[in-house]
Amino acid sequence: MAASLLKTEETIAAIATALGSGGIGIVRISGPTAERILRRLFVPHRSQAVWQSHRLCYGKVVDRSSAVLDEAMAVLMRAPHSYTCEDVAEIQSHGSWPVLQAILAEVLAAGARPAEPGEFTKRAFLAGRIDLTRAEAVADLxxxxxxxxxxxxxxxxxxxxxxxxxxxxxxxxxxxxxxxxxxxxxxxxxxxxxxxxxxxxxxxxxxxxxxxxxxxAEQGRVFREGIKAVIAGRPNVGKSSLLNALLREERALVADLPGTTRDTIEELISVRGIPVHLVDTAGIRDHADAVEGLGIERARRKVEQADLVLLVLDASQELTASDRELLRSLAGKKRILVLNKLDAAAPDMLERISREFAEETQVRTAAKSGGGIEALLDAIQQAALGKGGAMEERLAxxxxxxxxxxxxxxxxxxxxxxxxxxxxxxxxxxxxxxxxxxxxxxxxxGLTTPDDVLDAVFSKFCIGK
The missing domain is CATH 1.20.120.430 (tRNA modification GTPase MnmE domain 2)
Incomplete structure (x- = not known):
């Protein structure tokens, strides 16, 4: 690895835990002066404490005037046995964001500089501790x-x-x-x-x-990034009921009045391990008031952007010209026909609809009662991943x-x-x-990867990792 590219004279620091409140927050320091900075800011509870590598120490964090910022735990990990292969220190305080920012400010005042996104992992890569595929996996995880x-x-x-x-x-x-x-x-x-x-x-x-x-590769992309699945159809076919059934919660307002949904509702769910961005849209029809018309236009844009369209049809009624026009507009789109309101559908009507669209992927549901939802989840998984491929091999x-x-x-x-x-x-x-x-x-x-590619890879990381 290109260990010579590592600027070992610089010590970096960042808050390593997510923004917000929590039980514990961590400030991470890496570089040649990490131990000196830790000794400057952290006062062990036992005055005779000896800093041992990889052993937690209880004490308090103080600022430049020796005022106490927080009670905390601290750990020193001496090189090369650390994440970056450098001296690394971590201060584990309470997870108050103002407290963490105050601690970081003291660390920076003591000689460290703010870490760039992914810089801790980049140092681990440049030191030869991990290869580039493992570094990218950190961000994915x-x-x-x-x-x-x-x-x-x-x-x-x-x-x-x-x-x-x-x-x-x-x-x-x-x-x-x-x-x-x-x-x-x-x-x-x-x-x-x-x-x-x-x-x-x-x-x-x-x-x-x-x-x-x-x-x-494509299956891996689906697991990492997920797919966008848009629920579409004319008004009152049960789109919002379907969204609620898939989410297993009353997320969308359901009413018999056409045009109840006037804007998109978006939620993330896991479908057999696949991240699916579900989008419920306004019912698409020709005649609507100004506000509903804006929702319909937004619905059409969401359908154009979708990886998968769940076209909902009311199986308790004869299909309309609008239903057929919607299906024609989806030419070339990956789609599933959801024959909804199964509990109210006459068997002969249901069969006529099924025969008319025999070449389409179809799932029968009763969204209000949850009927057919498992079959729909199976169909979404199949549409996202395609046929073939063992799950364990795919994940490996x-x-x-x-x-x-x-x-x-x-x-x-x-x-x-x-x-x-x-x-x-x-x-x-x-x-x-x-x-x-x-x-x-x-x-x-990463043995011969150009610097601009490395920069692009690590720029996707969060600060502190």
Missing amino acids: IEARTAASAKLAAEHLQGALYERISAVRDALVELLAQVEVAIDFPDDAAEILESGHLLDLLRTRAAQPLQRLLAL CAPNLRHKLILEKTLAACAQVEATLLAGEPADLLAVDLQTALDHLADIV
Whole structure:
């Protein structure tokens, strides 16, 4: 790792806990003067206390005039056995934001500077403690919105993606070593390069694993970022009742009067571990007053932006021209037809609707009583993830967009290696193609990643991590 890039002469500090009140708040300090600053601000309860690495100490935090700011616990973690591989000190006070800000102000006055977003993790990366995939997993874990997305991030933090990348890299290094032998011993080059072993090694241990990783990229994005699902339909088909049923709470006002919902209502739920941003919209119709018309226009914009549309139809009535027009307007959109009011629907009418839209994904619900909601959740999961793919494999390793783009370049380089092998080209050309593939993989884990890419990665972190 590029440990030389680390500015070890600077000590940084930040509040490491979230904004707001809490039982405990933490001010984190990292750098060569962390211990000196801690000794300056923290007075142990026992005057003879000896600072031992990684051992909590009870005492009080004082300001420059020796006035007590708070009772607290403090811990010193001496290099290299710390998160950043530097001396790290943490002051754990009560979680009052004014108290934490006062403590941080004293830390900065004692010689530290404010940490930039993600700078603690960036120092851990530059010191070689973690690779770039693990560093990105830290941010993903902090931002995780469901248990499944947290599990995905935790798997990456433990090195799941790094291990798969390393396995591919080992295969390419082995290939390059044999090609180098062919370059060094030209008399034996033809025999070495024409061996089916090289082609088999390239396909089974490099190309195919890369293809499997790429196949998981979109599913990984869904678990990390979630999808936007918009509930749409004409007035009084049960959209708000459906929202309440999915949320399992009375979030939206429900009434028999058409046009009750005049604005969008947005909530986040977990659907089988997938973060789903649910949007309830105003009923879409042609004739409405000015205020309702604004809501309808907003509903149409939300539908355009949606990853998935839940088009609600009233199965207790004959479908209208508006229902069919709404469906036609969704051409090309991923959608689920929700045949609602199942408890009031005549069987023959329900069957007519089902037959008319037989090619559409359909779910039957009775939103007010909660009927069919589990089936709808299953359909949302299926629409979000697509068919196939084992859940455990998916969670074990799913690359993000940055990884995906680099993996595509690596796979293209592997395809070029195969073409060069099959064409019987000279060994030195093979070596160049293999080195290109290895360089791409090095970018994923951060061995050769440009500074501007590193800055972009760590800028997404919160301050204090």
